[in-house]
Amino acid sequence: MKLIDNWKESYKLLTVKLGAILSAFFTLLILFSEQLVYLWNLIPQQLKDMIPDNAAAWVGGIIAIAMTLARLKKQPELHEQxxxxxxxxxxxxxxxxxxxxxxxxxxxxxxxxxxxxxxxxxxxxxxxxxxxxxxxxxxxxxxxxxxxxxxxxxxxxxxxxxxxxxxxxxxxxxxxxxxxxxxxxxxxxxxxxxxxxxxxxxxxxxxxxxxxxxxxxxxxxxxxxxxxxxxxxxxxxxxxxxxxxxxxxxxxxxxxxxxx
Incomplete structure (x- = not known):
């Protein structure tokens, strides 16, 4: 396998930085998915309705992923006891x-x-x-x-x-x-x-x-x-x-x- 030129400085590449950020984001989302869902449920609907339309889709997507992860994390527990x-x-x-x-x-x-x-x-x-x-x-x-x-x-x-x-x-x-x-x-x-x-x-x-x-x-x-x-x-x-x-x-x- 041949490495790219200046591979020692690959950490400076945008794609590498973006990959690291996304990896960290999803790791945190997996670890704290249940807490995020609970916090979301604590927010009154009136405040949720105030989220701008351009941000609502992103927020909704993140919460949906967190809900899925939280449910998947719980499933093994249902069969262990x-x-x-x-x-x-x-x-x-x-x-x-x-x-x-x-x-x-x-x-x-x-x-x-x-x-x-x-x-x-x-x-x-x-x-x-x-x-x-x-x-x-x-x-x-x-x-x-x-x-x-x-x-x-x-x-x-x-x-x-x-x-x-x-x-x-x-x-x-x-x-x-x-x-x-x-x-x-x-x-x-x-x-x-x-x-x-x-x-x-x-x-x-x-x-x-x-x-x-x-x-x-x-x-x-x-x-x-x-x-x-x-x-x-x-x-x-x-x-x-x-x-x-x-x-x-x-x-x-x-x-x-x-x-x-």
Whole structure:
């Protein structure tokens, strides 16, 4: 192999410098992909909307790569430890917004809370499975598959009613998870102050208006954080989503420790 002339000074070449910069950039992105995703999720949407159009594409691309890397880094963990996982999923999907109230969509609310829950659980050292990272929200068929092997599985929803004054929190589960369901509902109440529906925050699936629910039938719990149809309650939940997630995470962490 013949080297180029003045190869000892190759570090001065633009292509070499660019290669080194890109290599360093992707190395840092791989190492800190999860942290970058979590920081991105912390930024209010109003601030994200202020990013100039000419920079939005670059920022979006970097975040998309970070999300992919974070998900790939987590996958081996899902197979190394069959028990002791907490599964947290967001109701509906990217194709189904769920209940809507003006510009507010259920799918946006629940993704925010799911991401915050995943953050707090991860920070506490709990292994977490989710149905997406960032704005990704996989359909129910994918979420149900994550339940197997989890110490607890929670799907987050928002309720809705024709009566715009309807308020309250409920967690739907099988009877065996009644106590846990009540604790989850009370964790939300601690932040929002809203009333507990059903039996002290618990709704037996057999008494649910929706009948049998696939997520519950497979051992999970479904949390209805509040009513998106009630403007005041929806705005309160939106402003306190991370505080709500923090309180719920405490309940899930305690339950996960007992399950191990």
């Amino acid at each position: 069959p028990l002791g996982f907490v599964t947290v999923t967001a109701g509906h999907s990217n194709m189904d917004p769920g209940a809507v109230n003006g510009g507010m969509k259920e799918s946006d609310f629940v993704v925010t809370i799911r991401n915050a829950l995943a953050y707090y659980l991860h920070e506490a050292g709990v292994q977490v499975k989710t149905d997406g990272i960032g704005t990704q929200n996989d359909p129910l068929s994918s979420a149900v598959k994550l339940i197997k092997g989890s110490s607890v599985s929670l799907e987050v929803h928002m309720n809705a009613a024709a009566n715009k004054s309807a308020v309250g929190i409920e967690t739907i589960s099988l009877p065996k998870d009644k106590l846990l369901a009540q604790k989850i509902s009370k964790a939300v109440q601690k932040v929002t102050g809203s009333k507990l529906r059903g039996d002290n925050g618990w709704i037996d699936q057999s008494k649910s208006a929706r009948g049998k629910l696939a997520f519950v039938e497979n051992g999970g719990l479904i949390l209805e954080v509040g009513f998106i149809s009630n403007d005041a309650e929806a705005n309160l939940i939106q402003s306190k989503a991370w505080l709500i997630a923090k309180e719920i995470s405490k309940v899930l962490i305690e339950h996960d420790k007992k399950a191990l």
